[in-house]
Each structure stands twice: as structure tokens, then as C-alpha cells.
Amino acid sequence: MTSDMSFRNHVRDWLHGHVPAGWRESMTAATTEAFIAQQREWMKTLVGAGFATSHWGREWPGGGRPLAEQIIIAEEMARADAPRLLLYFISLYHAALTLMEWGTEEQKSRHLPAILQGEIWCQGFSEPNAGSDLASLRTRAERHGDNYIVNGQKIWSTLGQYADYCLLLVRTDSAGPKQAGITYLLMDTRSEGVVRRPLKQMTGDEEFAEIFLQDVKIPVGNRLGEENAGWRIAQTTLTSERGLTILELCERLYCARWRLLAAMGENDGIVQDDQFRREAVDVFVRIDALRALVGEMMIKLMAGKDIAGAASFVKLLYARVLRKFAALGERAGGSAHLLSGFTLGGGYETGNWAFDFMNSYQWTIAGGSNEVQRNIVAERVLGMPREKWQPT
Amino acid sequence: MATDVTPIQDLLDLGDLRDSASRVLAHARGRGTAPRESWNTVVELGWLGVGLPQVSGGLGQPFAALATLYQEFGRVLAPHDFMAVSICLGALAGAALGSNAEPSGPVGKVIQQTLAGAAKPMYTTSSTRDVKSAAGRLRGRIRNVLGAGDASHLLLSFDDSGPVVALVALEHPGLSFSLRPTWDLTRRLFDVVLEDVVLQPENIVFEGAAAAAVLKSMGAQIDLALGCDAVGGAEAIFGETLAYMQTRRQFGRPIASFQALKHRCADLATEMCGSRALLMAGCEALTCLKGDYVSVAACARLYTSEVYRKVTEEAVQLHGGVGFTWEHSCHRFLKRARLNDAIGGTPEERKDALAPALFQEASRGRPIVSR
Ligand SMILES: Cc1cc2nc3c(=O)[nH]c(=O)nc-3n(C[C@H](O)[C@H](O)[C@H](O)COP(=O)(O)OP(=O)(O)OC[C@H]3O[C@@H](n4cnc5c(N)ncnc54)[C@H](O)[C@@H]3O)c2cc1C
Numbered sequence: 159m160t161s162d163m164s165f166r167n168h169v170r171d172w173l174h175g176h177v178p179a180g181w182r183e184s185m186t187a188a189t190t191e192a193f194i195a196q197q198r199e200w201m202k203t204l205v206g207a208g209f210a211t212s213h214w215g216r217e218w219p220g221g222g223r224p225l226a227e228q229i230i231i232a233e234e235m236a237r238a239d240a241p242r243l244l245l246y247f248i249s250l251y252h253a254a255l256t257l258m259e260w261g262t263e264e265q266k267s268r269h270l271p272a273i274l275q276g277e278i279w280c281q282g283f284s285e286p287n288a289g290s291d292l293a294s295l296r297t298r299a300e301r302h303g304d305n306y307i308v309n310g311q312k313i314w315s316t317l318g319q320y321a322d323y324c325l326l327l328v329r330t331d332s333a334g335p336k337q338a339g340i341t342y343l344l345m346d347t348r349s350e351g352v353v354r355r356p357l358k359q360m361t362g363d364e365e366f367a368e369i370f371l372q373d374v375k376i377p378v379g380n381r382l383g384e385e386n387a388g389w390r391i392a393q394t395t396l397t398s399e400r401g402l403t404i405l406e407l408c409e410r411l412y413c414a415r416w417r418l419l420a421a422m423g424e425n426d427g428i429v430q431d432d433q434f435r436r437e438a439v440d441v442f443v444r445i446d447a448l449r450a451l452v453g454e455m456m457i458k459l460m461a462g463k464d465i466a467g468a469a470s471f472v473k474l475l476y477a478r479v480l481r482k483f484a485a486l487g488e489r490a491g492g493s494a495h496l497l498s499g500f501t502l503g504g505g506y507e508t509g510n511w512a513f514d515f516m517n518s519y520q521w522t523i524a525g526g527s528n529e530v531q532r533n534i535v536a537e538r539v540l541g542m543p544r545e546k547w548q549p550t
Numbered sequence: 551m552a553t554d555v556t557p558i559q560d561l562l563d564l565g566d567l568r569d570s571a572s573r574v575l576a577h578a579r580g581r582g583t584a585p586r587e588s589w590n591t592v593v594e595l596g597w598l599g600v601g602l603p604q605v606s607g608g609l610g611q612p613f614a615a616l617a618t619l620y621q622e623f624g625r626v627l628a629p630h631d632f633m634a635v636s637i638c639l640g641a642l643a644g645a646a647l648g649s650n651a652e653p654s655g656p657v658g659k660v661i662q663q664t665l666a667g668a669a670k671p672m673y674t675t676s677s678t679r680d681v682k683s684a685a686g687r688l689r690g691r692i693r694n695v696l697g698a699g700d701a702s703h704l705l706l707s708f709d710d711s712g713p714v715v716a717l718v719a720l721e722h723p724g725l726s727f728s729l730r731p732t733w734d735l736t737r738r739l740f741d742v743v744l745e746d747v748v749l750q751p752e753n754i755v756f757e758g759a760a761a762a763a764v765l766k767s768m769g770a771q772i773d774l775a776l777g778c779d780a781v782g783g784a785e786a787i788f789g790e791t792l793a794y795m796q797t798r799r800q801f802g803r804p805i806a807s808f809q810a811l812k813h814r815c816a817d818l819a820t821e822m823c824g825s826r827a828l829l830m831a832g833c834e835a836l837t838c839l840k841g842d843y844v845s846v847a848a849c850a851r852l853y854t855s856e857v858y859r860k861v862t863e864e865a866v867q868l869h870g871g872v873g874f875t876w877e878h879s880c881h882r883f884l885k886r887a888r889l890n891d892a893i894g895g896t897p898e899e900r901k902d903a904l905a906p907a908l909f910q911e912a913s914r915g916r917p918i919v920s921r
Pocket of ligand 1: 280281282283284286288289290291313314315316366519520523524525526527528529530533
């Protein structure tokens with residue numbers, strides 16, 4: 159994608175020497191404790207080398223790298239099959255980028271260095287009754303002197319049970335339009351009144367949590383931006399990672415194509431079964447198309463331009479091809495239905511096909527479901543009329 | 551003749567080229583078959599020389615320029631002639647340069663005549679090619695050749711202890727052709743029959759490795775050209791469909807406001823966006839002869855053709871009754887998209903042909919277990 163071969167070689171050499179040997183094996187059927195320990199170690203290693211924060215500002219260690227170099231890092235991580243930094247994903251992207259744009263000096267100096275030291279963040283946006291319609295959220299915060307007193311419930315918070323801090327959206331005003339009464343708070347998850355309960359996902363993994371909030375005291379100093387201005391700030395959080403994450407995930411999928419071929423018993427380019435062979439071609443063609451589109455999007459981004467609807471297009475295409483990939487592997491890999499341990503932090507194409515298939519729902523549900531993305535494409539890109547629904 | 555159009559010599563910008571082509575071709579839009587005089591326009595505007603090297607009288611533009619034109623031809627459902635002629639011309643120019651042939655040699659002459667509008671040599675696409683060479687005579691039948699009967703010469707390929715590419719005039723003794731009427735009204739298919747065709751040395755354009763190389767390149771070019779045709783056509787009918795959905799009202803609201811339909815349109819737009827990006831990657835790979843450009847071109851054709859089929863199928867449905875009529879353009883796009891996918895064989899055959907190279911490359915990512 160870029161001609162900066164010397165930087166690429168530098169990253170490649172470094173990864174060659176630092177990706178923990180055999181991490182997939184040791185993280186397969188591993189305990190949560192082992193996974194957390196591995197993530198902490200990998201975070202330390204990446205931060206030390208400056209490869210965890212390439213998207214941060216230049217005043218930060220490892221920060222200030224041009225997009226072209228951030229892309230190289232993501233591509234090489236995929237190529238080297240390095241572990242993903244799941245536990246710190248929200249910290250390094252959502253929390254950090256939101257703080258950098260909206261935080262006070264005090265908030266930034268309190269949290270950004272702490273993140274580099276391993277402070278873990280989670281995102282407390284969704285509620286049992288506020289999913290796709292996030293702005294309808296009802297967790298209430300009332301101002302009492304220098305504190306907000308918060309009551310309500312958050313749900314589906316990824317790795318929320320391990321977090322030190324939470325990006326929290328609360329309702330401070332119910333009078334006007336729903337978006338106009340939302341405030342953005344930074345919550346210490348160890349505050350009194352916070353109860354977190356891991357939720358078991360369909361894979362058996364306890365990867366997200368619900369968070370109950372009862373009379374939780376959050377200092378006004380932990381408010382991001384003005385009261386009732388939280389909706390705009392939340393948009394920063396929600397768009398913080400799109401391009402680079404998808405780029406890295408596409409590269410990982412591309413590099414993992416051999417797993418599908420292995421499941422089909424491919425030998426020297428030959429897959430005997432006509433149906434599987436042709437479906438594999440279909441899937442590979444779609445992976446190539448997606449990589450081409452992401453590449454185009456990145457080139458536009460570097461030139462300061464935007465492809466209308468690009469974030470929705472790439473998310474939809476990735477979600478769809480990932481599902482096809484996993485489903486095909488599941489059909490072809492004879493023992494896919496036999497229960498076997500999955501790889502923690504191993505990404506979305508681990509070769510444990512039944513697990514991968516289930517896990518692929520993350521991409522069609524979380525972060526704006528497929529249906530919500532289709533609404534966005536139809537209304538904002540194609541100019542089709544907005545939905546008007548009259549409550550009866 | 552359109553006189554308000556800038557001759558191509560002044561254009562380098564692809565956006566300008568697209569606008570110019572779109573203006574010139576506008577009169578053909580919706581008519582299905584473009585009128586014959588439009589070929590004169592193609593010649594006069596110098597489009598045939600766009601991709602040719604300058605020493606051959608062309609403009610030496612990268613493939614992206616041709617791709618821009620192919621897309622515009624696809625939009626208006628123009629006949630096949632332009633892509634067949636320009637791909638053939640590119641090969642001929644390569645031969646003329648490679649042999650340092652005099653521009654007045656037989657191949658050079660055909661190039662000059664073509665650029666002047668006096669010849670129409672075409673690359674032959676075919677679903678089955680059964681041509682045998684024995685004792686210096688060619689026999690056989692090439693089925694379903696796009697445009698052959700409208701050509702002046704055909705660029706044929708056959709095996710004679712190694713691949714051979716020959717340029718044969720349509721009136722060459724022993725060569726005959728017959729029209730095979732198709733559902734697709736926008737193009738013409740022919741069967742070409744060779745009965746004891748004796749070739750002269752000047753008919754042979756490439757042999758051996760050079761022939762293999764040019765066949766490979768032309769194969770990638772036709773894949774990309776058909777990919778462009780698909781992308782242009784899909785965008786045109788999709789645009790028409792969206793516009794119709796905004797104006798057509800049922801149940802007191804524009805049908806474009808029904809979410810079931812919005813989501814189907816969003817899905818089409820998403821796949822169009824992805825397949826277009828792959829096509830552009832293929833065009834770039836061909837221009838730079840990057841990596842396995844043949845595979846990328848084949849992938850691009852597969853995906854864009856599939857999306858074209860889907861878009862045209864949905865277009866009929868989304869138009870309702872009017873989409874099912876002869877008068878409306880939906881069926882022209884539908885038929886063209888379906889023929890596109892059948893040119894040169896079935897999609898399944900193309901996937902089978904593509905698989906080994908694609909799979910070998912993909913399995914190189916497999917880690918070598920050394921521990
Ligand atoms: C693995 C995972 C991790 C997550 N991590 C986090 C996290 O860390 N923090 C956080 O805050 N949230 C998180 N979420 C929550 C996620 O953002 C929501 O699940 C998502 O927004 C959908 O909301 P919902 O689950 O309430 O579904 P609903 O909104 O109830 O949707 C149910 C169905 O209705 C459809 N639907 C809804 N509205 C429309 C509409 N307007 N048009 C058409 N169809 C519609 C949806 O597409 C879906 O198919 C996570 C979710 C998952 C699955």
C-alpha cells in the first residue's frame with residue numbers, strides 16, 4: 159500500500175522477534191486468568207515498542223505516526239499473526255481518542271498516561287431497552303453539588319468485568335429531543351453502587367458484562383464536555399476505530415484463507431469437491447474486493463477525503479464475508495460440530511469453525527447492526543426517504 | 551455528428567474523458583442497439599487509439615482510460631464492437647512494435663486502416679473454440695463470437711504445436727459466419743466456421759511464447775472490459791431504479807420509503823461498491839503488470855458480473871409491472887447482464903479455471919510448523 163519498505167521491514171523484524179511463540183496453542187481452551195495475563199504482557203510489549211499508540215498524538219510515546227505507517231503496523235500485525243489487543247481495545251481507541259478530543263487537561267493527564275500503564279476501559283452505552291436506538295437510553299444522573307448520582311443499568315459491555323473505568327452515557331434531561339438530554343461521564347468502576355456481572359455468550363465465553371448502577375456517585379469533574387452535550391461526544395467514540403480496525407481484520411481474514419483450504423483438503427491448489435471449490439472462490443473474491451475497497455478508503459483518508467457511506471459499506475461487506483467464510487469452513491471441516499476449545503483473543507477466523515460462525519454475529523449485531531447500516535446507506539448515501547413511525 | 555465534443559488528444563483527466571464519453575453516447579441511451587453511425591464517432595474522437603502506444607499512432611494512456619470508456623459503453627448498452635476492436639488493436643500494435651515491422655507491413659496497415667475507420671479487426675470471445683490445424687489448413691467452428699459478423703478481420707487463436715494467433719480477413723476463403731439471434735438485443739453473436747482455411751505467413755501475428763503471452767493479456771483485458779461493462783450497466787439501471795422509486799407512490803407514500811425496499815437497495819449499493827473496488831484494483835494490476843493480474847482480472851469479472859445480474863434482477867422487481875414490459879429498459883439490462891456472464895463459458899468454469907492459482911497463493915499464508 160505504501161512504498162515505505164524500510165519502516166515495514168522494521169515492524170516485520172520486530173514482530174518476528176516479539177510475537178509470543180505458540181500463543182495460539184497456549185490460548186486455546188485457556189482460562190480467563192491466563193488470557194488476561196497474556197493481554198497485559200502483550201500490551202506492555204507493544205507500548206514499550208511504540209506499536210500500540212501509533213494513532214495517538216505526537217506528544218505521546220509511539221504517537222504521531224502518519225496514517226500510512228499506522229496502516230503498515232496493522233498489516234504487519236495481521237501478517238505476523240500477532241495476538242489482538244482485545245482487553246485494551248476500548249482503552250487505546252475509544253477512550254483515548256475521545257479524551258484527546260473532548261477531555262480537559264486534567265482528565266487527559268489523569269487517564270492517558272494511565273492507559274499506557276495498562277488502565278482498562280469499557281464502554282457503557284447500551285442498555286436493556288436502548289440498543290439500536292441508543293439515544294433512548296434511560297440511566298439517570300442527577301446533579302447533587304459536585305457529584306452526579308447515577309441509577310440505571312448498562313449491558314453488553316465488552317470485557318466490562320475487568321475494566322477500571324467506564325465510558326458512561328447517562329440521561330440528565332428528559333424534556334427535549336432524546337439526543338439533547340444525554341451527558342458523558344467517566345466512571346470509576348470500583349465506585350460504591352457499581353455491580354458488574356459477566357454474561358455468558360453463545361460461545362460459552364464470558365466476554366461481555368452487565369453493569370448495575372445504584373446511587374453511584376460520580377464527581378462532576380469526571381464529566382466529558384458540557385452537561386447534555388454527550389450525544390455529540392459519543393459520536394467521536396463510535397467512529398474512533400472504524401478504518402484501521404476493519405483494515406486489520408480484513409488482512410487477518412486474508413492471511414487466514416489457508417484455514418478454509420485446509421478444511422477442504424486442498425492440495426497444491428486443488429480442491430476436489432466442485433461445490434466447495436467454487437464457494438471458496440466466491441469467498442476469496444469477496445475478501446479481495448473488500449481489501450480493495452478498504453485500500454481505496456485509506457488512500458482517500460490520507461488525502462483528507464471520504465467515500466460516502468464507506469464505514470457502513472466496509473462493515474457490511476466484512477460481516478457478510480466473515481459469516482460466509484465461517485459457514486463454509488463449518489460445512490467443509492468434517493469435525494466442526496464436535497465440541498473443542500476455542501482460542502481466546504484469536505480473532506474471528508480461528509479455524510474452530512462452529513465457534514467462528516457464532517462469533518461472527520458480533521459483526522452483524524454490535525456497533526450498529528446490519529439493518530441499521532442498511533438504513534444509513536439507504537438514507538444517507540442513496541437519499542431514500544427516512545422512516546417515519548407514528549406511535550399509536 | 552456531435553461537434554461540441556473535445557477531441558481526445560486534449561484529455562488526460564479520467565473525469566473529463568468520462569464526461570465526454572457520456573455526452574457523446576447520451577443519444578444512444580435507452581435505445582438498446584446503438585446506431586451504426588456511432589462507430590464513426592468512436593473513430594473520429596480517437597477512442598480507438600486511447601490505449602495504443604504513441605508510435606503506433608495512439609495516445610499511450612494507461613488501461614484506466616480504456617476502463618473509463620468501457621464503463622460508459624456499458625451504461626448505454628452499446629454494442630460489443632469497441633472492446634473487441636480495442637483489445638485486438640492493442641495486440642496488433644504489440645506485434646508491430648515487437649517485430650520492428652514497418653508501419654506499412656500487413657499488421658501496421660490494418661492498424662492504420664482501423665484508426666482511420668476503414669477496418670474493424672476484432673478479438674474473438676467464444677464459449678467454445680474447436681479449431682484444428684492440419685497440413686496448414688484450419689478447420690473448425692468457433693461458437694458464440696460477439697460481433698464477428700460486424701468485423702473486417704478476426705483475431706483467431708489455435709494450436710499448431712504451440713499457440714498461434716492469426717489475423718484473418720472476414721472474406722478469407724473458407725471462412726464463413728452466421729448470426730445467432732440472442733435474447734440480448736444490444737449485441738450480436740455469430741458462429742464462425744473455418745473450412746480448409748489456408749493461412750499465409752502475413753496472417754500469423756504471434757507464435758509460441760509470444761502468442762501465449764498475448765493471449766494471457768487479452769484474456770485479462772476482456773475480463774476487465776466485461777467487468778467495466780457490468781459496473782457501468784449496473785450503475786445505470788440502479789440509478790434509474792432509485793429515481794423511479796422516489797416518484798412512484800403507493801399506499802400514499804413513495805415506494806422508496808418502504809424499509810424492505812430500502813434494505814434491498816442498500817445491499818445492492820454495498821455489493822456494487824465492493825465489486826467496483828475490485829475492478830479498479832484489477833485495472834491497476836493490469837496496467838502495472840502487478841502480481842497475478844490474470845487472477846485479479848478474473849476475480850473482478852466474476853464478482854462484477856454476479857452483481858450486475860443481481861442488480862438487473864432486482865430492478866425488474868422494484869419497477870413492478872412496468873419493469874416487465876418491452877418498452878421499459880429494465881429487460882435490456884437484464885438480458886445483457888445474463889449474456890455477459892455466459893461469454894466465454896459458464897461462471898462455474900471460470901471459477902474452476904481460477905481456483906488453482908488463487909488457492910496456491912492463499913495457502914502460502916499457511917504457517918510452516920518448525921517448532
Ligand atoms: C458481542 C457484542 C459486544 C458488544 N459490546 C458493547 C460494548 O462494549 N458497549 C456497549 O455499549 N454495547 C455493546 N454491545 C451492544 C450493541 O451495540 C447492541 O447489541 C446493538 O446496538 C444492537 O442493540 P440490541 O442488542 O438492543 O438490539 P435491538 O436494537 O433490539 O435490535 C434487534 C433487531 O432489530 C433490528 N432493528 C433495530 N432497529 C431497527 C431499525 N430501525 N430498522 C431495522 N431493524 C432494526 C436490529 O438490526 C436487530 O436485528 C455489544 C453487542 C455485542 C453483540
